[in-house]
Amino acid sequence: MDEPPFHVAEWLNTDRPLTLTDFRGRVLAVEVFQMLCPGCVSHGLPQAARIAATFAPDRVAVIGLHSVFEHHAAMPPLALRAFCHEYRIRFPVAVDQPGNGPLPRTMEAWSLEGTPTLVLIDRQGRIRARHFGQVPDMALGAQIMDLLHEKDA
Amino acid sequence: MDEPPFHVAEWLNTDRPLTLTDFRGRVLAVEVFQMLCPGCVSHGLPQAARIAATFAPDRVAVIGLHSVFEHHAAMPPLALRAFCHEYRIRFPVAVDQPGNGPLPRTMEAWSLEGTPTLVLIDRQGRIRARHFGQVPDMALGAQIMDLLHEKDA
Amino acid sequence: MDEPPFHVAEWLNTDRPLTLTDFRGRVLAVEVFQMLCPGCVSHGLPQAARIAATFAPDRVAVIGLHSVFEHHAAMPPLALRAFCHEYRIRFPVAVDQPGNGPLPRTMEAWSLEGTPTLVLIDRQGRIRARHFGQVPDMALGAQIMDLLHEKDA
Amino acid sequence: MDEPPFHVAEWLNTDRPLTLTDFRGRVLAVEVFQMLCPGCVSHGLPQAARIAATFAPDRVAVIGLHSVFEHHAAMPPLALRAFCHEYRIRFPVAVDQPGNGPLPRTMEAWSLEGTPTLVLIDRQGRIRARHFGQVPDMALGAQIMDLLHEKDA
Numbered sequence: 001m002d003e004p005p006f007h008v009a010e011w012l013n014t015d016r017p018l019t020l021t022d023f024r025g026r027v028l029a030v031e032v033f034q035m036l037c038p039g040c041v042s043h044g045l046p047q048a049a050r051i052a053a054t055f056a057p058d059r060v061a062v063i064g065l066h067s068v069f070e071h072h073a074a075m076p077p078l079a080l081r082a083f084c085h086e087y088r089i090r091f092p093v094a095v096d097q098p099g100n101g102p103l104p105r106t107m108e109a110w111s112l113e114g115t116p117t118l119v120l121i122d123r124q125g126r127i128r129a130r131h132f133g134q135v136p137d138m139a140l141g142a143q144i145m146d147l148l149h150e151k152d153a
Numbered sequence: 154m155d156e157p158p159f160h161v162a163e164w165l166n167t168d169r170p171l172t173l174t175d176f177r178g179r180v181l182a183v184e185v186f187q188m189l190c191p192g193c194v195s196h197g198l199p200q201a202a203r204i205a206a207t208f209a210p211d212r213v214a215v216i217g218l219h220s221v222f223e224h225h226a227a228m229p230p231l232a233l234r235a236f237c238h239e240y241r242i243r244f245p246v247a248v249d250q251p252g253n254g255p256l257p258r259t260m261e262a263w264s265l266e267g268t269p270t271l272v273l274i275d276r277q278g279r280i281r282a283r284h285f286g287q288v289p290d291m292a293l294g295a296q297i298m299d300l301l302h303e304k305d306a
Numbered sequence: 307m308d309e310p311p312f313h314v315a316e317w318l319n320t321d322r323p324l325t326l327t328d329f330r331g332r333v334l335a336v337e338v339f340q341m342l343c344p345g346c347v348s349h350g351l352p353q354a355a356r357i358a359a360t361f362a363p364d365r366v367a368v369i370g371l372h373s374v375f376e377h378h379a380a381m382p383p384l385a386l387r388a389f390c391h392e393y394r395i396r397f398p399v400a401v402d403q404p405g406n407g408p409l410p411r412t413m414e415a416w417s418l419e420g421t422p423t424l425v426l427i428d429r430q431g432r433i434r435a436r437h438f439g440q441v442p443d444m445a446l447g448a449q450i451m452d453l454l455h456e457k458d459a
Numbered sequence: 460m461d462e463p464p465f466h467v468a469e470w471l472n473t474d475r476p477l478t479l480t481d482f483r484g485r486v487l488a489v490e491v492f493q494m495l496c497p498g499c500v501s502h503g504l505p506q507a508a509r510i511a512a513t514f515a516p517d518r519v520a521v522i523g524l525h526s527v528f529e530h531h532a533a534m535p536p537l538a539l540r541a542f543c544h545e546y547r548i549r550f551p552v553a554v555d556q557p558g559n560g561p562l563p564r565t566m567e568a569w570s571l572e573g574t575p576t577l578v579l580i581d582r583q584g585r586i587r588a589r590h591f592g593q594v595p596d597m598a599l600g601a602q603i604m605d606l607l608h609e610k611d612a
Contacts, residue, residue, distance in 0.1 A: 036538075036545045041500060054291045074541035079495075082533035086495045138207045141294030149302040189385075189392045194347060224388035232342075232385060235377035239342050360597045444513045447600030455608040 003125045007097035007105035010077055012084055014092040020125055023061045027147045028121040032065045032096075032107065035075050035083040037115045043134055044116025045089065052091055054141065059148055064093035067107035067115065072098075122147050156278045160250035160258035163230055165237055167245040173278055176214045180300045181274040185218045185260065188228050188236040190268045196287055197269025198242065203290065204297070205244055212301055217246035220260035220268065225251075275300050309431045313403035313411035316383055318390055320398040326431055329367045333453045334427040338371045338413065341381050341389040343421045349440055350422025351395065356443065357450070358397055365454060370399035373413040373421065378404075428453050462584045466556035466564035469536055471543055473551040479584055482520045486606045487580040491524045491566065494534050494542040496574045502593055503575025504548060509596065510603070511550055518607055523552035526566035526574065531557075581606050 003020045011017055020028070031048035033040035045064070052062040068075045077095050084093060096104035110119065113132045120129040120143065128147060131140070156173045164170055173181070184201035186193035198217070205215040221228045230248050237246060249257035263272065266285045273282040273296065281300060284293070309326045317323055326334070337354035339346035351370070358368040374381045383401050390399060402410035416425065419438045426435040426449065434453060437446070462479045470476055479487070490507035492499035504523070511521040527534045536554050543552060555563035569578065572591045579588040579602065587606060590599070 036541055038546055050289070050291055054289070054295065071538075071541035071545070074538035079530075079533035079538060082495055082530035086530070087497055136203070136207070137290035138203055138294035141291035142207065142298040145295040145298035145302075149298075189388055191393055224385075224392070227385035227388035232377075232380035235342055235380035239377070240344055356595070356597055360595070360601065442509070442513070443596035444509055444600035447597035448513065448604040451601040451604035451608075455604075 004121070004127050005106065005109040006094075007109070008094040009097045010095045012077075012081060012093040012095070013090065018063070018092060018094070020121065023121070024125055025123050026058065027055075027060045027123060027144055029060065029062045029144070030065050030119040030121065031062070032067050032110075032112055032115055032117040032119060034066065034068050034070070034115045035080055036071060039133070040116040041087070044118065045087065047118070047135075047137065047140070048091065049089075050137065051140070051144070055144065060144060062091045064089065064091060065096055065106060065119075066093055067096040067104045067112070069103050069107060069114075072102070120144065120147065122150060157274070157280050158259065158262040159247075160262070161247040162250045163248045165230075165234060165246040165248070166243065171216070171245060171247070173274065176274065177278055178276050179211065180208075180213045180276060180297055182213065182215045182297070183218050183272040183274065184215070185220050185263075185265055185268055185270040185272060187219065187221050187223070187268045188233055189224060192286070193269040194240070197271065198240065200271070200288075200290065200293070201244065202242075204293070207294065208297065213297060215244045217242065217244060218249055218259060218272075219246055220249040220257045220265070222256050222260060222267075225255070273297065273300065275303060310427070310433050311412065311415040312400075313415070314400040315403045316401045318383075318387060318399040318401070319396065324369070324398060324400070326427065329427070330431055331429050332364065333361075333366045333429060333450055335366065335368045335450070336371050336425040336427065337368070338373050338416075338418055338421055338423040338425060340372065340374050340376070340421045341386055342377060345439070346422040347393070350424065351393065353424070353441075353443065353446070354397065355395075357446070360447065361450065366450060368397045370395065370397060371402055371412060371425075372399055373402040373410045373418070375409050375413060375420075378408070426450065426453065428456060463580070463586050464565065464568040465553075466568070467553040468556045469554045471536075471540060471552040471554070472549065477522070477551060477553070479580065482580070483584055484582055485517065486514075486519045486582060486603055488519065488521045488603070489524050489578040489580065490521070491526050491569075491571055491574055491576040491578060493525065493527050493529070493574045494539055495530060498592070499575040500546070503577065504546065506577070506594075506596065506599070507550065508548075510599070513600065514603065519603060521550045523548065523550060524555055524565060524578075525552055526555040526563045526571070528562050528566060528573075531561070579603065579606065581609060 006020050029051050031044055033044050048062050066080055096106045099105045099108055118131040119127060122128045159173050182204045184197055186197050201215050219233055249259045252258045252261055271284040272280060275281045312326050335357050337350055339350050354368050372386055402412045405411045405414055424437040428434045465479050488510050490503055492503050507521050525539055555565045558564045558567055577590040578586060581587045
């Protein structure tokens with residue numbers, strides 16, 4: 001099956017570049033954020049950290065995707081590194097590739113509306129949810145467990 | 154299979170007395186509380202309401218169990234009715250039967266340590282979890298969904 | 307000068323009955339509450355405790371006034387004692403005297419609209435503020451300090 | 460009287476450069492922050508906005524001082540502008556002048572320990588408080604009112 005496109009300029013918090021194939025067999029939660037987005041800082045990123053703390057890492061993986069679509073000059077990778085250090089972001093963070101317009105490439109390919117968006121990718125690599133804004137923890141925990149129970153293809 | 158014992162003196166928020174058999178086929182979340190227990194008011198009861206709001210009622214049922222084991226004279230059913238009115242408790246609430254000592258009968262039969270305790274009963278009527286104190290929403294949502302995926306016996 | 311009327315049926319958390327005259331020379335914050343009023347439990351009473359923790363007790367005194375105007379049978383003094391124990395209310399609490407109608411006597415005499423209401427009484431014994439509902443901590447801290455700076459008559 | 464030194468590289472949210480003399484006669488609250496400091500974002504800056512909302516602007520002024528002492532390259536004025544836009548910072552913000560070492564000049568001259576620090580300057584231009592970390596709203600409101608009651612020299 002075809003994976004969703006995933007255009008990464010560089011990675012933080014990982015020794016080597018990752019691809020979506022690396023997460024096959026696990027549910028993957030992708031927190032799409034901008035470091036200067038207040039809702040990402042107060043809600044999205046802390047929730048992503050709770051996903052990582054709640055589920056076993058061999059069943060559910062968590063990564064960030066820094067998809068800058070405004071104030072580009074204010075959020076270069078150098079600033080993102082300082083941000084991740086200060087906010088104790090421990091999971092791998094991919095920097096979305098700049099596109100031709102203001103939208104970065106992966107964000108555009110995935111048809112995302114803004115940040116924060118929590119994208120859930122199932123064990124077979126398919127995008128199954130795009131939660132833009134806030135999704136409550138209880139519903140999210142249930143949805144992730146639901147994906148974990150799906151049969152392998 | 155034998156159901157857990159369930160000794161109820163009276164009910165609030167329901168037209169007729171209920172038994173655990175009435176919930177067979179659904180996951181049942183029982184919020185065991187005392188109306189003058191601060192942790193029940195700030196954490197347990199709001200979380201029970203979130204369970205009811207998150208899951209479809211034909212799959213997951215929520216009830217309260219008022220298990221008074223201290224300050225008995227301060228929390229009679231008459232006061233509980235005022236409390237449920239003021240705190241907008243909408244789900245059915247059972248009043249645990251007084252026991253011979255300070256512990257009410259169901260609380261003792263279920264070996265509970267205190268309040269709040271969230272008890273999860275599976276679709277076949279078996280107690281599967283006793284969460285004393287605080288359990289995070291995300292883990293709880295996942296656990297309830299896990300129980301929903303269990304095969305019928 | 308005439309003090310405001312203060313009709314107390316009984317006291318908790320104090321060795322002897324108090325009168326408003328006992329607080330002359332200090333600013334007095336009176337938290338008017340009902341034990342089954344959600345806004346009192348979540349906002350009013352914790353704020354009263356913060357007043358007591360912020361200001362020196364020889365300058366600012368804090369008391370509660372339990373003014374029951376609904377669900378009277380559910381909130382007798384016996385239940386109030388259990389409530390104050392469970393919620394760690396340390397300051398003296400007066401039980402407002404029942405009136406002829408649903409409103410207790412002091413609440414009616416002070417023309418209060420409901421609970422929670424924080425009443426501020428100045429160093430000369432005059433009612434200077436009736437904050438019904440929520441008042442922010444910063445504005446309240448400023449107002450209390452303002453009253454402390456008033457000249458003696 | 461000598462004012463505290465105040466070394467500003469540039470200003471945001473004001474039409475013209477300001478000096479401490481501009482605030483003489485008012486109490487001045489200076490929120491010293493870094494845009495990538497989590498405690499500044501979650502506590503310090505929202506509290507500064509509450510000061511501005513609580514007190515009349517002709518009695519109490521609020522400004523920010525962006526004093527970068529770590530991750531300098533990640534927090535240039537260009538990024539600060541985007542941050543202030545996204546976080547709806549409305550009060551004037553001064554950018555502290557870089558020093559010879561990591562500490563910016565005003566921060567060093569005022570002997571500050573870190574960020575967030577709320578500095579209170581009295582109506583005569585003297586530094587009267589340096590609150591490093593968190594200070595509760597109620598105590599802060601009282602302290603500002605206390606300074607407002609001081610006699611003119």
